[in-house]
Amino acid sequence: xxxxxxxxxxxxxxxxxxxxxxxxxRAEEAGGRSADPAGQRFAQGQGQGSRSAEPEQDSSAxxxxxxxxxxxxxxLAAERKAAGIDELLDALDRELVGLAPxxxxxxxxxxxxxxxxxxxxxxxxxxxxxxHMCFTGAPGTGKTTVAxxxxxxxxxxxYLERGHLxxxxxxxxxxxxxxxxxxxxxxxxxxxxxxxxxxxxxxxxYRADNERDYGQESIEILLQVMENQRDKIVVVLAGYKxxxxxxxxxxxxxxxxxxxxxxxxxxxxxxxxxxAQLMLSEVRxxxxxxxxxxxxxxxxxxxxxxRFANARSVRNALxxxxxxHANRLLSEPDRAWNRDDxxxxxxxxxxxSRVFSEPTSESPAS
Amino acid sequence: xxxxxxxxSYLPDFTDEEIAQQAQYAIDNGWPLSVEFTDDPHPRNNxxxxxxxxxxxxxxxxxxxxxxxxxxxxxxxxxxxxNAYDARYGRQxxxxxxxxxxxxxEPGFRLERQEGPGRVVRFTTYPYALDKPKGDRYxx
Numbered sequence: 001x002x003x004x005x006x007x008x009x010x011x012x013x014x015x016x017x018x019x020x021x022x023x024x025x026r027a028e029e030a031g032g033r034s035a036d037p038a039g040q041r042f043a044q045g046q047g048q049g050s051r052s053a054e055p056e057q058d059s060s061a062x063x064x065x066x067x068x069x070x071x072x073x074x075x076l077a078a079e080r081k082a083a084g085i086d087e088l089l090d091a092l093d094r095e096l097v098g099l100a101p102x103x104x105x106x107x108x109x110x111x112x113x114x115x116x117x118x119x120x121x122x123x124x125x126x127x128x129x130x131x132h133m134c135f136t137g138a139p140g141t142g143k144t145t146v147a148x149x150x151x152x153x154x155x156x157x158x159y160l161e162r163g164h165l166x167x168x169x170x171x172x173x174x175x176x177x178x179x180x181x182x183x184x185x186x187x188x189x190x191x192x193x194x195x196x197x198x199x200x201x202x203x204x205x206y207r208a209d210n211e212r213d214y215g216q217e218s219i220e221i222l223l224q225v226m227e228n229q230r231d232k233i234v235v236v237l238a239g240y241k242x243x244x245x246x247x248x249x250x251x252x253x254x255x256x257x258x259x260x261x262x263x264x265x266x267x268x269x270x271x272x273x274x275x276a277q278l279m280l281s282e283v284r285x286x287x288x289x290x291x292x293x294x295x296x297x298x299x300x301x302x303x304x305x306x307r308f309a310n311a312r313s314v315r316n317a318l319x320x321x322x323x324x325h326a327n328r329l330l331s332e333p334d335r336a337w338n339r340d341d342x343x344x345x346x347x348x349x350x351x352x353s354r355v356f357s358e359p360t361s362e363s364p365a366s
Numbered sequence: 367x368x369x370x371x372x373x374x375s376y377l378p379d380f381t382d383e384e385i386a387q388q389a390q391y392a393i394d395n396g397w398p399l400s401v402e403f404t405d406d407p408h409p410r411n412n413x414x415x416x417x418x419x420x421x422x423x424x425x426x427x428x429x430x431x432x433x434x435x436x437x438x439x440x441x442x443x444x445x446x447x448x449n450a451y452d453a454r455y456g457r458q459x460x461x462x463x464x465x466x467x468x469x470x471x472e473p474g475f476r477l478e479r480q481e482g483p484g485r486v487v488r489f490t491t492y493p494y495a496l497d498k499p500k501g502d503r504y505x506x
Binding site: 161162164183189190191193194195229232233 | 418421423424425426427428429430432433
């Protein structure tokens, strides 16, 4: 390595531009990963005059070091392993029931980012894909959970620096008086930088009936940041399908800046039963055989009722079953219960639900 | 004359990337950062203007760099510094403070001598920039 022409390199400061000596392919790969976001950030930096002139040579030096020869080959499977994507996708598959189209899309995104990363090492230009997303679907279909997984995935493949999730609603973004909204929205955006900003029930941001609503101001700031700071933040909007459609109809700029519109399907009866099993095994309970049948019966009835919130309803039903289970055990003080009794939910625990007593009832089960 | 005050002031000016790395170091230590600016270069000038409130709850330096750049846009010819506060001691303690922006031309200081009784001479440094009113000191 030749001595850098400028004195600034001589200092022991963390200078990412200084090319590290490479011993093997592993070191080279690590160097490539850490250098990539730095270069991106520089490209976006708005430093003036003298400031932006200097790092140019740093990053160009870095790029030359990183390039692989044209006839080199890469093993994508090994790359996947190194980035830890496989275990993340496996966990996603294991812990989230159903949602096949969503999982497919996540897999595609992960593949694209990985391939882009490898392409860059060959010196093939790769523009950063826009990854703002919109999750629509009924309540309880896993929108927040998927957003959280997404944040971690994007962090693993090096798209995001931190990979944390900041979940907000209209209250956190929109102010109460003139001049309050912009700082409030910016504050939240800054907090989410390097990670994912998840806006739940995003359609509340825009109120068509009130022209002077401050939500519009918030939307404008969001749009601006979504466009200019694309490499630092991923915005995920979530909400019911029909109301999000309305929201996009009145904010076409928002719709076009969102690359991925994911619609979360409602769970089928089988999937709901699987979810129930998964939730129970997490807290070390299990269903007896007739309780399983009762649960299916319960779910099919509950699905017909209003305010059915998919996985969330399942969770609530199980919570109540656990209450009744505990009460049942306590109501027979003379009997001795073994370990299995403490884990097993019986059919009776579920049958006590109001869903069975008033099948045509309009009120949700309690 | 180049003003040297705050941490790293004898090093060449930081690039944006280096600023972000320092900010990230502060964030990782749990020190909230704040941006301040002034056009009075005197070393004893403690009263810099605040650019917004200190930035709490950040996890990534991108937000800090964003504010620095916003401040640069508004005051391209001012001194701008980043402060990091360490709140562990229960009082305001500056853990790190460094300049991130300086005017294009820094005219420096003149030395004034005041002759007192006997052969006493009192010295004072006076920034040339202060000859002009606040806001007009460095061009824009």
